[in-house]
Amino acid sequence: MEKKKITFADIAKYTNFSKTTISRYFNNPDSLTIENQETIAQALKDLNYQENKLAKVFANGKSEFVGIIVPNLYLHYYAEMLNQILNTYESFNYKFLIFAGKNNEEAERKYIQELLAYKIEGMVVLSHTIPSKELASYGVPIVAIEREDQYVHSVNTDNYMGAVQATSLLLKNNCDVLLHINSNVPKNVPAFGRIQGFLDTCREHQANHEVILKDLGHSHQEIHASMAELYQYMEKKYPHMKKGIFLANDTHANSMLNIIFREHGALPEEYRIIGFDDSPASGQAIVPISTVGQQIGKIAREAMEILVMLMEERKKRRPQPQTELIHKHVTPILIRRETTD
């Protein structure tokens, strides 16, 4: 199956150009006339030449590689974000080297060093392990998504606005008490906006409310057990009151819904539920769950647009340093299904 390797000498012979001219075609095509470029391009087709892009990268330093660091692909959010980033290939032509970090800071650091050795031109970072100050020191353009971003550019969902939308919907549903269930999100992580947005909206409307922040576990079993406990807690503390529950994500919302539904054989009017993410779990639940949809495609595209802009700038003869950090926020979309009125 191996084809005979076509060399610059073969192309030179076929076109009657010098080897230097052929080399210029690959490394500095603008130095040739359009006509000569076309002659050589045709010769490459005729000879079935297999371009060696690595040789080209070696010559001009433009690898067209972008590194992507995700914490995992188990969560639908990360898988879909990666999907959408990969889809930008057709617009920008950058190729993606992917690493799933599994919260192992040392492994991640080692892999990033390896990426840098392969001359990646930039990085999109979704994992939370390495502080942004360190990321900024690596000397390549970096865009962060939904993580601490003090020293790097970023694109995030407007989590605060999402929480305001969710809480406002529960208020309109005439709930007697509003509850927000979440883990202890650090203040410098964008998702903290979900807690703040809930609190501010409740206070503004002087609504009876409670924020429950605790470690809810990671496995399905752990989450289910936490939700079962919280259900008992709410039943006891707020009997005969209409409870509006805003959960941190759709997986949690689905787990809470299943517990209530199995207890009652239906979702009673006394419970209104809204999640976050618009993951498949929300639409495919026993009662389709209202949620706050993140515009993952838009976030991926905005992140790549910023990254491409920074990477292209560096290839200019006199690159202008980017002096200000860019922090973009993408508005989420309220999706009303059957767990709210």
Next chain:
Amino acid sequence: MEKKKITFADIAKYTNFSKTTISRYFNNPDSLTIENQETIAQALKDLNYQENKLAKVFANGKSEFVGIIVPNLYLHYYAEMLNQILNTYESFNYKFLIFAGKNNEEAERKYIQELLAYKIEGMVVLSHTIPSKELASYGVPIVAIEREDQYVHSVNTDNYMGAVQATSLLLKNNCDVLLHINSNVPKNVPAFGRIQGFLDTCREHQANHEVILKDLGHSHQEIHASMAELYQYMEKKYPHMKKGIFLANDTHANSMLNIIFREHGALPEEYRIIGFDDSPASGQAIVPISTVGQQIGKIAREAMEILVMLMEERKKRRPQPQTELIHKHVTPILIRRETTD
């Protein structure tokens, strides 16, 4: 933040070796004594040398890149397979260039050409678009997963055995009629084994059975509508009979379960359900769904082991061509939850 670039000349000066010796250290280290290798390694540390792996690849042709072609990352199965393949980095040190094909044959072909131009050493192909005969002609080692594999190496779930396990469980549940609901899977795709395994097991036990093969749609709405229609069909055709339903995957099983559960406020004894894949949807359903679990981690590892073996062979001075195609089958695992007895 940019560091001054350390050249071979700098390393030569620091160590008192010639530039040729330094070059040999990178391209053919075994030609130096261990002692000299250690001296140079220490110098690289002292000088904070940033290795240029691309230069090394250019010199020896070993890119350590593997291309992965997936149809999408929307389905949990593909996301988890990619996750598990990425996890082999720590064992084999190959880096992964990923492409999500979205069933666009031309885009996929173009991308593969680009991967080849980057001197990838091998490919793992999960998408169904390009025939294996064409894949085999690309001149790099290829391992297919769960797709037509006549001309390439492959690792697949033993779909037939999975179907036998699922069907046997429904038989043990004393169902009056067994139903298998699937799409029209082509015979040369591994997943066809699910249909054949069901049929053979039913016939062997002379069980009353029906296979329903039809386009069930792709979006959640389409699938839900198909399942609602099939539920009505079963209610009418098999009233008061205990129905054992084996569905092609957990998403379908979850949709069918939700329809039955909402109709009855519970899963009645008259319906037993089993899915396929052990995706999160099955464990997190309103009633945890029995399923056939694919050993995704094992499949990913076996595929990479075969690929690495083939890639390493090619780097030998006199590579032995692999004359026989390898087709491995990984046994799936029956997972009994609450939708079966």
